[in-house]
């Protein structure tokens with residue numbers, strides 16, 4: 427791959443990341459405040475390989491990234507083997523879990539152990555030739571796009587392949603990432 431040949435100089439991460447302008451927002455988890463049921467709903471309503479975790483929907487401040495398969499395994503395990511975990515249990519990605527159960531509610535489920543606390547993130551202005559280089563050199567499957575620590579989008583390896591195919595107008599299987 428010669429990135430310079432494949433990309434116009436001006437293609438930036440923001441041009442390739444999802445969501446696109448009129449797409450629904452990213453599916454994200456909040457670090458504290460969702461229930462087991464809500465997380466299960468997000469898993470069954472989407473097929474994404476992973477979900478960014480943010481401080482809150484309002485701030486969109488990035489906390490980390492969690493893989494779908496780890497979520498499924500951990501929730502299934504907790505539901506079957508961890509005392510008191512039910513649909514209404516709160517899911518926490520925070521460092522500290524409260525020592526007392528909430529006002530008589532079910533105990534919370536900490537999923538901190540499956541949280542990747544330093545997922546690779548690039549800014550929305552990163553040129554795609556650099557982004558492709560990072561993907562190749564680090565063997566990434568996805569990376570997050572942020573601006574001042576706030577989540578804007580996600581780029582997967584397939585997004586890059588599709589974008590390159592569009593630009594080169596040829597089969598995505600024939601280029602990059604062999």
Ligand code: ADP
Pocket residue numbers: 443444445451452453454473474475476477478580581582583584585
């Ligand atoms: P792939 O691109 O390999 O199919 P995914 O299934 O994770 O991987 O992603 C499918 C599409 O959805 C990609 O275009 C990706 O940018 C986007 N995407 C990935 N994760 C999310 C998410 N949590 N919320 C919204 N869109 C996402």
